Amino acid sequence: MEDGMQRFKADFFKALAHPLRIRILELLVDGEKSVNEIQSCLEKDGSAVSQQLSVLRAKNIVYGTKDGKKVYYSLRDPMIIELLEVARTIFNNHLINTISRLEEMTVSENNDVDL
Numbered sequence: 001m002e003d004g005m006q007r008f009k010a011d012f013f014k015a016l017a018h019p020l021r022i023r024i025l026e027l028l029v030d031g032e033k034s035v036n037e038i039q040s041c042l043e044k045d046g047s048a049v050s051q052q053l054s055v056l057r058a059k060n061i062v063y064g065t066k067d068g069k070k071v072y073y074s075l076r077d078p079m080i081i082e083l084l085e086v087a088r089t090i091f092n093n094h095l096i097n098t099i100s101r102l103e104e105m106t107v108s109e110n111n112d113v114d115l
Contacts, residue, residue, distance in 0.1 A: 015059035020044065021052045022084075024073075028062065029081050032074040 016022060020042070027033055027041055039049045053073060056062040061080065064071045075081070 015055055015061055021056055024052055025080055025084060028073060028075050032072045034070045034072050
């Protein structure tokens with residue numbers, strides 16, 4: 001059972017492992033969007049967006065509903081919003097840590113020059 005959960009997590013994160021797919025999810029945080037709206041917001045051609053939506057659909061991360069000729073996409077699970085927020089927080093923490101280290105190195109270099 002444990003192996004099944006780990007495999008699910010690995011497959012889930014693989015499905016998220018593309019900048020365009022992450023950007024699509026970020027757009028869908030605000031609510032459902034048509035394929036044309038997604039393409040317009042991302043300034044990407046239809047085939048690139050369709051390919052990435054297909055991956056997200058296959059992993060049940062998003063779902064599409066047809067309305068005439070248009071397909072509207074939504075997040076399947078609202079927890080994705082929290083996951084994206086956590087990822088942003090982790091990124092910010094890494095950024096703060098990197099800036100702090102750079103500042104420490106700069107201070108250290110400046111102290112070495114003063115000797």
